[in-house]
Amino acid sequence: MVAYNPKDWITFIFRFHKADTFRQLIPMMITIGLYSAGVGYLEMEYWKLTESSHVKNVTIMHNMLGFVISLLLAYRTNTAYDRWWEGRKLWGGLVNNSRNLSIKLAAMLKDERDRNYFRTMIPGYASILNRHLKNADTGKQLAEDFDLSLDHNKHKPNQVARMLFNKINELYDSKKITGDQLIVLNSEIQSFTEICGACERIKNTPIPYSYSAFIKKFIFFYVMTLPFGYVFSLGYYVVPVVVFIFYVLASLELIAEEIEDPFGDDANDLPTAKIASNIKIHVEEIL
Template sequence: MIKYNPKLWFRHIFKIYKSDTLTILLPEILVVAFYTWGINFLLNKYFPDFNVKLFKNAFSIHTLVGFVMGLLLVFRTNTAYDRWWEGRKQWGALVNNTRHAAIKIQTLLPESKERTDFIQLIQAFPFTLKNHLRDKRNISELSISEEIKLQLNKFDHLPNGLISLMYQQLSKWKKSKEINEIDILLLDKEIKNFIDILGACERIKNTPIPFSYTLFIKKFIFFYVLTLPFGFIPDFGYWTIAVTTFVFYVFVSIELIA
């Protein structure tokens, strides 16, 4: 995530970032500019008397269609932001839950190897969840003992594996009566929260915006831009190249951001 100062307008406007849509879309923008130039050249050279009135009427159609497409893009952007915000809330809840669990363990139990191992399991959960959501499996980077790494490596689903190891240790403490029933319930609540956060993050990852909806918007923008020069050429001439590429950049950037 890029940290930035929202008050520095000109610095952000004129500085080029790798994630800037202008950088990403530059090849497509050049293709659209060349296509618009080609349409303009052909109409002016070979069809100088084409039906101007017909194409001027097409401009009003583009206005109506552009309004509808704007509504679709707004809906798409809002949906994408809701997904991002839900993910941010879940990650914030994970941070808080990790702190709660670690503090309770340190308070309820005397210092021991088992307590240290349990705290390491708690600390490893956010990193394991991050890698799991990115379809990565890297146990070696976790700050846990080699013994725990060997146990964790037996699980296909590493976040579930960490939670299982937590419950195993909790069960041992319960049987040895090192922790009373009330404290067990308090710790069980924190572990359950880990499961809920895991499920919520997996739901966000595994439920993308429907492919048919995304494909429809892409085709909608493509054909809209494809016909746009015919509506602008009677009024703007070769300036249509700049107008069409700008409209393409705006619409596709919004779709790309979403």
Template structure:
């Protein structure tokens, strides 16, 4: 996630870090080259093939249609991004609620240890979910928060968050059987555990159901063909302004395409993806403060204005 202070509009015109220019600069240079070539060959083309010369009107119609298409695609991508953000916001709320509910447990002489076990399990659940969504190694984060028997079991599992959630459910069910929780308290806690499971499932659904690949291929081909043909149509009408106008139009379309690609997979590590590292730390910090426990690990820091 890009973290930058608010700048004056004039300074925003020259921002490099945090923009998509580094991702599309090569394609923009290609469009600029084609634009210059189109202007240089304009006289020859008009003289030898005047009947097949392109003009602006067809590109106007194509541009409107393409803009609508890109807008629809970006809306779909942002809907996935926003749903993922809501799920992680719900995860934070559910974690706080669970710790608050468990705070009323009366375990004879072992309440601090019991609460700490719950807090560590909740934190481990968030970190395990992050690593599963990013398909990264969770062993270090889980080793800090889980005891050895459970850690060994979790490391062998394909769906680590669910194993942690089951262990947490077993821990709380044992407390209920021992009379530390009333039936009403246990029912409320069980609903919160269900919310954690639902959140995990919703995030897995988003991560495992990308926008169809053929849709992405169609967008990339359409945008590139349009941007490459546009200079040929502009050269016959505006001459040496073609490189400027064609490159600017290409920047708009290509930037929209890249932004849509980045936010359609919200759990990744690209600049515009969700800052899951920071969210996991926030969840752990929040639940640890509720029971007076120490936070394990350091808070993620933004590098080059990007928070992961």
């Protein structure tokens, strides 16, 4: 995720970060500019259309549809940000639940070997979940002194959660924890799986295709028809005006596309690897 100072206006205005949509849209902006110049040349120089031409009235359509496209893009960006923010809350919950589980285990367990097991496995779950959501291959070794063999053809976070619960159940069978303590620890392990399922719901349920496709087509045809009407009042200045309008509308759609899947590797996605690293530090401090 991009780290920045929200109060630094100069940086925002004059710096082009690699995540800025301007870089991605440059080819399309050049194409739109050339298209607008071509439409202006045809209407003013080749066809020599006058102010009385009915083509000028195309701007009426733009005035009517401008409000509609603004509503669609506002809903699109809000929906995408809700998914991003929900993902952040889920990983914040994973941080808190990992700490709570570690605090409870630190009070219950006396055997250092048991503590070492959970010292590795609890942050291991966060690390596995991070790679699972990124569809990355999970390494077999989580720590230098602890080997974790996983079946890569099966759900990896579930395998780690099962190992955690098996260990807790083993502690109960060996009388190291009581039945009441088993119930308390079970709820913490269950919360890990619930967080994983909620993250998978976000990742595996994109915005409906028809809705996303409609917005892209709407933006395209809206921008493509702009030069026909506004060339009468702007002349060749219609080129930068249309390019800027396209940049604004397309940027909103690109931003929504990027943040609607918050678990990827884009610049504005959630720093899940960093969060998993922090969980490891906190758990090791507690245990």
